[in-house]
Amino acid sequence: MRVAIAEDSVLLREGLERLLSENGLEVVGSSETGEDLLLKVRSFSPDVAIVDIRLPPTHNDEGLRAALEIRSKHPSVGVLVLSQYVEVGLALKLLSESAEGVGYLLKDRISDVKEFVAAVRRVAEGGSALDPTIVSTLLARQRADDPVSQLTPREREVLELMAAGSSNQGIADSLVITLRAVEKYVSSIFGKLGLPSTGSESRRVLAVLLYLRS
Amino acid sequence: MVSRLREKCRIAGLFWSPRGLVPEARRSIVRVTGGKKGVSTTVRAAAPLVTEPVDAQASPSPIVVGAIAVAGCAAAALSFDLSLGSEFGRAPYVHATLVAWITLSYVLCGLIAWRRRPESRFGPLMVLTGFAPTVARLEEASTGPVQAIGDGLSLLPPVMLLHLFLAYPSGRIERRFDRFIVVSGYAVVFGTGLVRLLLEGVGLDGGSNGVVNAQRAAIVVLAFGALGALISRRRSSARRFRTSRELLVACFALALVGLGVGIVMTAVDAPGTYLARWVAFGLVGTAPVLLLFGHLRAGLARSAVGDLFVELRSDPEPSELKDALARALRDPSLALVYWLPEYGTYADLNGQAVALPRPGEGRAVTLIDRNGDHVAALLHDPAVEDEPKLLEAVTAAAGIALENGRLHADLKARLEELRGSRARIVAAAQKERQRLERNLHDGAQQRLVALSLELSLIESKVEGNPGARAQLDWARREIAATLDELREVAKGIYPAVVTGHGLEVALEQLAARAAVPVRLAVHVGGRLPEPIEVAGYYVVSESLANVAKYAEASKATVDVSKLNGLLAVEVTDDGIGGADTESGTGLRGLADRVEALGGRLRVWSPNGGGTRVRAEIPCA
Numbered sequence: 001m002r003v004a005i006a007e008d009s010v011l012l013r014e015g016l017e018r019l020l021s022e023n024g025l026e027v028v029g030s031s032e033t034g035e036d037l038l039l040k041v042r043s044f045s046p047d048v049a050i051v052d053i054r055l056p057p058t059h060n061d062e063g064l065r066a067a068l069e070i071r072s073k074h075p076s077v078g079v080l081v082l083s084q085y086v087e088v089g090l091a092l093k094l095l096s097e098s099a100e101g102v103g104y105l106l107k108d109r110i111s112d113v114k115e116f117v118a119a120v121r122r123v124a125e126g127g128s129a130l131d132p133t134i135v136s137t138l139l140a141r142q143r144a145d146d147p148v149s150q151l152t153p154r155e156r157e158v159l160e161l162m163a164a165g166s167s168n169q170g171i172a173d174s175l176v177i178t179l180r181a182v183e184k185y186v187s188s189i190f191g192k193l194g195l196p197s198t199g200s201e202s203r204r205v206l207a208v209l210l211y212l213r214s
Numbered sequence: 215m216v217s218r219l220r221e222k223c224r225i226a227g228l229f230w231s232p233r234g235l236v237p238e239a240r241r242s243i244v245r246v247t248g249g250k251k252g253v254s255t256t257v258r259a260a261a262p263l264v265t266e267p268v269d270a271q272a273s274p275s276p277i278v279v280g281a282i283a284v285a286g287c288a289a290a291a292l293s294f295d296l297s298l299g300s301e302f303g304r305a306p307y308v309h310a311t312l313v314a315w316i317t318l319s320y321v322l323c324g325l326i327a328w329r330r331r332p333e334s335r336f337g338p339l340m341v342l343t344g345f346a347p348t349v350a351r352l353e354e355a356s357t358g359p360v361q362a363i364g365d366g367l368s369l370l371p372p373v374m375l376l377h378l379f380l381a382y383p384s385g386r387i388e389r390r391f392d393r394f395i396v397v398s399g400y401a402v403v404f405g406t407g408l409v410r411l412l413l414e415g416v417g418l419d420g421g422s423n424g425v426v427n428a429q430r431a432a433i434v435v436l437a438f439g440a441l442g443a444l445i446s447r448r449r450s451s452a453r454r455f456r457t458s459r460e461l462l463v464a465c466f467a468l469a470l471v472g473l474g475v476g477i478v479m480t481a482v483d484a485p486g487t488y489l490a491r492w493v494a495f496g497l498v499g500t501a502p503v504l505l506l507f508g509h510l511r512a513g514l515a516r517s518a519v520g521d522l523f524v525e526l527r528s529d530p531e532p533s534e535l536k537d538a539l540a541r542a543l544r545d546p547s548l549a550l551v552y553w554l555p556e557y558g559t560y561a562d563l564n565g566q567a568v569a570l571p572r573p574g575e576g577r578a579v580t581l582i583d584r585n586g587d588h589v590a591a592l593l594h595d596p597a598v599e600d601e602p603k604l605l606e607a608v609t610a611a612a613g614i615a616l617e618n619g620r621l622h623a624d625l626k627a628r629l630e631e632l633r634g635s636r637a638r639i640v641a642a643a644q645k646e647r648q649r650l651e652r653n654l655h656d657g658a659q660q661r662l663v664a665l666s667l668e669l670s671l672i673e674s675k676v677e678g679n680p681g682a683r684a685q686l687d688w689a690r691r692e693i694a695a696t697l698d699e700l701r702e703v704a705k706g707i708y709p710a711v712v713t714g715h716g717l718e719v720a721l722e723q724l725a726a727r728a729a730v731p732v733r734l735a736v737h738v739g740g741r742l743p744e745p746i747e748v749a750g751y752y753v754v755s756e757s758l759a760n761v762a763k764y765a766e767a768s769k770a771t772v773d774v775s776k777l778n779g780l781l782a783v784e785v786t787d788d789g790i791g792g793a794d795t796e797s798g799t800g801l802r803g804l805a806d807r808v809e810a811l812g813g814r815l816r817v818w819s820p821n822g823g824g825t826r827v828r829a830e831i832p833c834a
């Protein structure tokens with residue numbers, strides 16, 4: 001699995017490179033700027049690009065713009081955006097068209113190596129990885145007439161993992177329950193929220209996200 | 215009416231004179247026709263409004279007018295009689311009537327002009343022009359010397375007409391070219407008349423075709439020269455003269471063509487000569503009405519100054535002064551700018567600096583001084599300069615009101631300066647906060663993340679040592695907690711997401727984290743200048759924080775929209791209302807932030823009626 005990185009902090013860039021290669025991922029390009037990342041993505045066609053959202057020169061939205069451009073010009077390349085802050089508005093922007101092959105995580109998450117590498121692999125394979133903070137913020141969001149409050153605690157846990165991009169198998173592993181049980185919870189959740197239950201795992205990320213946002 | 219106006223003018227500190235209005239204190243008027251570098255600058259120090267001797271401005275007495283009118287009628291009758299006996303025999307009455315009509319129309323219109331605007335030479339000139347055809351008609355007289363005079367001066371009428379047309383509307387010939395044409399015309403008439411008399415004195419035929427044709431050719435050339443001069447002047451004339459001047463030029467051109475055709479046809483003795491001549495005569499006879507009309511309209515400007523005085527007496531708002539001046543000068547494009555010596559610049563009424571137009575921009579500038587101080591400048595249509603007297607009268611009349619206007623502009627400029635410094639203070643504070651946030655982000659936060667990552671990498675190397683792993687895990691969790699706190703601190707210092715991704719993106723998070731359900735609607739269509747977005751963000755975040763703390767509301771709405779160059783941010787809740795807008799520093803601080811950007815913040819918070827906070831920030 002081939003990875004390209006854009007991160008302007010040398011310390012972090014080198015740490016990331018080491019982490020990824022120690023976990024069997026090949027770093028094919030390391031960039032400091034969004035432009036350089038785009039060049040490396042064009043040249044080396046990695047499976048996934050990991051992008052810091054704040055990149056030189058202005059440290060405003062260069063990273064996000066590079067991520068959006070990769071998504072539109074190289075749809076086969078997964079994009080995992082890392083940031084010191086996670087914002088619901090940015091998640092909506094990144095996932096505006098689809099949640100396939102896209103991730104948005106708090107930078108801290110890289111220190112949980114196992115989870116992080118799993119997220120990188122998931123995004124590279126076309127899945128999604130949404131920071132749990134986003135999901136919990138959206139779940140905690142106050143609503144006037146709230147079907148979310150009708151969910152059981154277990155269903156809530158499943159919903160959080162589902163919205164973060166976990167597959168059914170991933171959810172089963174996390175909660176130490178059977179796959180069948182997960183499927184049952186998922187259909188129960190979709191029923192309570194009134195969402196159509198069809199679609200891939202990343203499609204349901206977007207559906208849940210939009211549902212929680214509204 | 216006049217006496218009432220006179221009374222009003224006296225109150226306004228002015229004297230009424232039959233010539234118009236004279237300000238009590240003389241004011242110097244500096245006229246600048248160029249731009250800043252003063253291409254041509256004329257200084258008229260203490261230019262008085264009355265420049266001609268008083269007796270020259272008196273209206274002709276009714277006796278004089280009556281006598282001239284009677285003389286005019288007599289001249290018309292004489293022309294009629296003489297023309298009946300002329301060689302243009304085919305319809306003698308038509309010809310005679312036209313000649314008499316020309317005489318009467320010029321004499322009578324001239325008298326009216328003279329009575330109405332006695333200071334102008336135009337009226338007397340018109341009266342004299344009216345008598346010219348009669349003098350020329352004397353050539354038909356039977357008595358020798360009289361006939362000789364008429365014969366010699368037979369081309370006087372066209373030359374006097376040239377003179378009159380070129381002198382319109384002031385009565386003076388002001389341009390060198392015009393003067394050349396008029397002097398040449400008189401030289402031709404009197405010079406060749408003299409030559410003819412001399413020739414006849416020595417027994418030669420003074421009225422020979424050669425001399426007469428040379429005379430006529432010279433006059434025709436001069437007439438076309440005059441026509442050119444009139445057309446070129448028409449371009450530069452003020453809008454208000456344009457219509458009458460255009461009619462005049464058209465009339466003159468037609469009459470000229472008619473006369474030219476007449477002369478040529480007479481020379482070749484073509485049929486229809488009479489008709490061309492009649493049309494030409496008819497047009498020449500119509501011109502006085504147009505001349506009178508235009509001449510009197512120019513005179514109307516005086517009453518415009520009178521109106522201006524009445525208007526100024528009612529102590530108009532500074533904002534109305536410009537319109538009043540524009541009306542008086544009949545130049546809707548007029549702009550009034552005030553000189554602010556402390557700032558070394560001109561400014562409009564809102565205190566915004568204004569640069570004077572440069573030469574070649576098609577605008578004229580008139581500077582206005584008062585009591586030796588430069589006060590203001592009028593930016594106007596160059597055509598207004600055609601009436602220097604009117605311009606002087608109007609600027610003089612505006613005196614006190616201009617002073618008020620300048621104070622107003624000065625105040626506005628100071629307010630503007632204050633607002634500017636306030637905006638700079640807010641901007642500087644914001645910049646500093648932004649710098650702090652970035653330092654935290656690029657420094658401590660990155661280092662902690664890297665440190666946490668390092669610990670994880672170490673952790674993977676101590677698989678067989680559960681004690682060490684537990685300690686590393688604890689350290690990592692501590693770092694994560696520190697990062698969380700740091701994130702909150704950084705965000706409190708500066709909302710970097712606003713700068714990075716815009717108001718719309720940033721508000722999503724605020725709405726999602728609010729304590730009550732929030733309906734969020736943002737319609738701004740793209741990014742706005744950073745200080746405006748940041749101010750808008752703070753309005754929402756502070757208002758939602760207040761909702762959480764005090765409002766006891768069950769829901770809130772956030773509406774952000776851009777309309778007519780204004781960003782409107784409105785946060786409403788359905789809580790208990792009664793928000794304290796003064797003691798709480800939150801709302802006051804918000805108002806400062808919004809006002810520093812030239813906007814304003816309003817709060818409606820009736821007891822039990824919810825709270826509505828609305829900020830409007832200019833963002834054009």
